[in-house]
Amino acid sequence: MLCELCIENLAVIEHAVIPFSDDFNVFTGETGAGKSILINGINAVLGKRVSKDIVRSGCDKASVTALFKQLSDETKEKLDEFGIDYSDDELLITRIISSDGGSSVRINSRTSSVSVLKEIGITLIDVHGQHDSRILMYPEKHIDIVDNFAGIQKDIDDYRESFHKLQDISRRIKKLSDNESEKLTRLEALRGMTNEIKEAQISDENEDEKIEKEFTVISNSSSISKVLTSSAEEISGDDDSDGICGVISDTIAAIKRYSDIMPSLDEITARLESLKIEAADIADSIKSINDSIDVDEKRLAYLDGRRDTLISVKKKYGPELKDVIEKYNAAQKEAAELIDNTEEITRITAEKNALLIEVSGKAKNLSQKRREAAELLSSKIENELKFLDMPNVKLEISQTLGKLTSSGMDTMELLISVNAGEPPKPIAKIASGGELSRIMLAIKNVTAEKDDVPTMIFDEIDTGVSGKAAQKIGVKLREISRNRQVLCVTHLAQIAAMADSHLYIEKTTKDNRTFTEVTVLDEDSRVGEIARIIGGDNITDSTLETAREQLTSRDEIYGRILKS
Numbered sequence: 001m002l003c004e005l006c007i008e009n010l011a012v013i014e015h016a017v018i019p020f021s022d023d024f025n026v027f028t029g030e031t032g033a034g035k036s037i038l039i040n041g042i043n044a045v046l047g048k049r050v051s052k053d054i055v056r057s058g059c060d061k062a063s064v065t066a067l068f069k070q071l072s073d074e075t076k077e078k079l080d081e082f083g084i085d086y087s088d089d090e091l092l093i094t095r096i097i098s099s100d101g102g103s104s105v106r107i108n109s110r111t112s113s114v115s116v117l118k119e120i121g122i123t124l125i126d127v128h129g130q131h132d133s134r135i136l137m138y139p140e141k142h143i144d145i146v147d148n149f150a151g152i153q154k155d156i157d158d159y160r161e162s163f164h165k166l167q168d169i170s171r172r173i174k175k176l177s178d179n180e181s182e183k184l185t186r187l188e189a190l191r192g193m194t195n196e197i198k199e200a201q202i203s204d205e206n207e208d209e210k211i212e213k214e215f216t217v218i219s220n221s222s223s224i225s226k227v228l229t230s231s232a233e234e235i236s237g238d239d240d241s242d243g244i245c246g247v248i249s250d251t252i253a254a255i256k257r258y259s260d261i262m263p264s265l266d267e268i269t270a271r272l273e274s275l276k277i278e279a280a281d282i283a284d285s286i287k288s289i290n291d292s293i294d295v296d297e298k299r300l301a302y303l304d305g306r307r308d309t310l311i312s313v314k315k316k317y318g319p320e321l322k323d324v325i326e327k328y329n330a331a332q333k334e335a336a337e338l339i340d341n342t343e344e345i346t347r348i349t350a351e352k353n354a355l356l357i358e359v360s361g362k363a364k365n366l367s368q369k370r371r372e373a374a375e376l377l378s379s380k381i382e383n384e385l386k387f388l389d390m391p392n393v394k395l396e397i398s399q400t401l402g403k404l405t406s407s408g409m410d411t412m413e414l415l416i417s418v419n420a421g422e423p424p425k426p427i428a429k430i431a432s433g434g435e436l437s438r439i440m441l442a443i444k445n446v447t448a449e450k451d452d453v454p455t456m457i458f459d460e461i462d463t464g465v466s467g468k469a470a471q472k473i474g475v476k477l478r479e480i481s482r483n484r485q486v487l488c489v490t491h492l493a494q495i496a497a498m499a500d501s502h503l504y505i506e507k508t509t510k511d512n513r514t515f516t517e518v519t520v521l522d523e524d525s526r527v528g529e530i531a532r533i534i535g536g537d538n539i540t541d542s543t544l545e546t547a548r549e550q551l552t553s554r555d556e557i558y559g560r561i562l563k564s
Contacts, residue, residue, distance in 0.1 A: 001454045001485040002042075002125065006065040009056035010044075010097075011037045012507060012516040019520060021501035022070075024481035027489045027518075028496050028529055029505030034516035035489045038505065039129070039459050042066070042487075044095045046125055047118030052101040065094045068124060074452045075123040082116050084108055091124075093117065125455040126448070133440040133463070136414065137428045143370075143412040146397060149447050150373030152366065159362040160406055166359050169352045176337070176345050183338055190335040193317065197328040200313045205322040208310045215303040221293050228290040235283040245283070248276040359404060366408040371399055374412065377446065384442035388476060389469040390435065392420040414439075433464030441473060445480055455485040462492045474498035475561045478554075493533040497550035498558065502526045526551060 005018045012034050027035055037054075044050045045066040055062040068091040071079075079086050084107055094106040095117070105112045107120070135141045147156060237243030242250070252272045259265045310321065317324045337344070374397035382395040394417040401409050415424035416431060416439070431439065441461050448456065458477065462470055474495035477486050481500070490496055502521045507514060521529055530547035531539045550557075 001068065001070055002066060002487070003069050004067040005038075005041065005045075007038075007041050007063075009059040009062040010041050010064060011054050011056060011062075012514045013037055013041070013518075014056065014515055016516070016518045018503065018518050020485070020487065022485055023500040024478050024498065025485070025487045025501045025503065026496050026499035027487070027503050027505055028491070028533060030507065031491075033505045033507040035505050036459075037516065038518070039127070039457065039489065042125065042457065043127065044097065045093045045117075046121030046127070047095075047105075047114050047116075048121070050095075050097050050103070052097065052099055055097055055099040059099065061096055061098045063094060063096045065092065067092055070454065072123060072452045072454050075120065078120045078123055082112070082120070084110060084112075091120075093120075123453060125457055126444070126451070126453045127457040127459070128440065128444055128461060129459045133436045136431065136436055136439060139411075139413040139426065139428065142397070142414050143407060143410060145414070145443055145447070146370050146374050146377060146412050149377045149450055150369050151450050152369050152373075155362070155366055155369065156407070159359070159366055159408060162355065162359045162362055163404065163406055166352065166355045166404075169348055169355060173345060173348055173352060176348075187335055187338050190331045190338070193331050194328055194335065197313060197317060197324055197331075200309055200324075202310070202313070202321055202325060205320070205325055208307075208314070208321055211303055211306050211310065215300070215307055218296060218300045218303060225290055225293050228286050228293075232283045232286040232290065235279050235286070243283075245276055245279050248272055248279065252276070360409075363404055363409045367399070367401065367410050370408075370410055370412065374399060378414075380446045381439070381442045384445055384476075385438060388438040388442060388472050390418060390438060393418055394424050396424045434466075434469065435464075437461055437463045437465055438469065438473065441476065445476065448480070448484070453484070455487065456480065458486070458488040460489050460491070462490050462495055466492070467494075470494040471557070472561060475558050478558055479562065491533065493530045493547065493550060496526075496530055496533060497547075497554050502529065504529055523551065 001022060002020050004020065005016075007013045007016045007018070009015075018038075027038065029035055040050065040054060041064045044054075044064045068075075069089065071086060071089055071091055075091070076086060079091070086108065090108075092106075092108055096104045098104075103114060105114055105117045107117065135145075147153065233241070233243060235244045237246045252269055255265050255269055255272070259269060313324055314321060317327050378395050378397045382393055385393045385395065396415045398413045398415055400411040400413075402411060403409065414427045416427050416435075417424040418430070418435060427436070427439065441458070444456065444458075461477075462473060465473060470492045471494040474492070475498060477488055477495065478498045478500075480486055488495065488499070496502060502525075504519045504521050504525070505516060506519065507516045509515070519525075527544060527547045528539070530550060531543040534546060535543035
């Protein structure tokens with residue numbers, strides 16, 4: 001159960017360390033003091049979604065740390081599943097929310113994820129928020145209440161797996177059974193596509209690149225040959241010119257006339273001889289390369305046409321040849337399915353009929369379990385409501401069978417009568433706000449018997465309730481807390497007086513900044529707070545005495561009401 005909560009920079013709460021007792025904890029305070037922020041903080045360490053706007057203004061991040069002890073078996077199973085150590089039978093969870101929208105989680109000093117935290121969180125605390133009673137206003141949600149009480153989630157999961165298979169096979173049959181005209185139109189289009197791609201005779205997905213490279217070389221071979229021929233003649237000479245080699249020979253002959261009188265010219269002559277040899281070698285290499293060039297005009301024409309074919313097919317079915325090939329294969333497959341769909345439809349229709357029998361059987365099984373659970377659930381809720389000052393209440397859960405859906409074939413709806421002699425009618429039409437609060441408390445208390453969650457939170461379960469009914473809600477919450485930890489946000493003195501631990505939430509302003517503090521009240525402080533709840537700002541000796549009497553007599557009132 002939750003032992004301590006530490007909050008830093010969460011909205012108006014700058015810093016708060018909040019201890020909790022093992023039994024009944026109550027929060028009170030002025031409207032707007034920050035009670036909802038406290039609930040948001042608890043939701044954060046349970047892995048629920050939080051907004052970056054919850055970070056206190058001017059701060060980079062907010063953090064919420066919760067310490068849990070006396071872990072339930074269900075929680076331990078989840079921790080084992082995720083490989084998280086709990087050797088001290090403690091669980092320390094920290095959730096950090098950044099002002100830029102980021103979020104991080106640590107569980108027993110180990111970095112984790114929000115998804116893991118969420119799975120663990122549902123085993124730790126059951127939170128009943130201010131607006132959760134709205135579920136009663138939507139009949140389509142009532143089936144979830146019955147299923148939760150019945151404990152048939154595995155049956156529902158098994159049914160849904162079969163139902164989704166049935167849906168998938170039905171969609172396949174519908175696709176294959178499209179009318180003949182549409183089938184023929186589609187088949188003609190597919191054949192046109194496959195024939196056009198087939199005629200292109202694509203060798204592989206890289207053929208266009210290979211063709212382009214060869215085309216570039218051949219289309220430029222004539223120009224390359226002319227350049228090489230001219231270059232070789234420029235070096236070695238032709239009928240009209242001696243070329244570079246001839247010029248070098250003439251230069252060597254001229255210089256040699258004076259080498260006898262200038263020996264230093266011998267080195268120049270030697271270098272020119274080498275240059276002449278190199279030039280002649282270069283000319284031979286150029287001629288050799290030129291001789292290897294084959295200007296194949298027929299091949300060039302073929303490549304040009306091939307390029308046009310591939311560009312056309314890519315433009316229509318591409319953008320790349322890989323895409324063209326994929327579309328060709330997919331079109332062939334679809335065409336084959338359309339051609340052979342009669343036999344396929346016969347086969348899978350038989351499969352569908354067998355699956356329909358299976359799904360219907362599982363749906364009937366769910367209906368039977370829901371019927372049995374609904375009878376017991378309605379009786380238990382009715383007894384709880386009679387205790388909660390609704391003595392003439394009659395509650396039924398109607399069950400209507402219809403077509404198969406993802407939840408089965410049932411429509412479940414809670415019907416209620418609060419006045420003697422009146423037949424039960426839909427809750428959404430006749431229940432008041434106070435009655436909805438008590439009905440939801442009754443449901444929570446009854447369904448809690450089916451789970452192992454050690455802590456329950458009630459955020460303003462007292463909406464629309466006062467007087468004797470409020471006192472009975474307080475007694476009921478105290479009774480629940482004898483078997484599990486209860487945290488409750490309330491505005492009613494009758495409920496606050498029944499708590500074992502009373503926490504006061506107060507909002508103050510300092511230096512133009514808002515601060516919220518949470519204080520554990522001692523017995524004297526509780527008298528003052530309960531007096532404030534009773535009389536508002538006008539606290540008199542009479543209201544103080546009434547508050548003190550409610551606190552001192554709570555055990556006597558608790559015992560008397562439980563026995564009545």
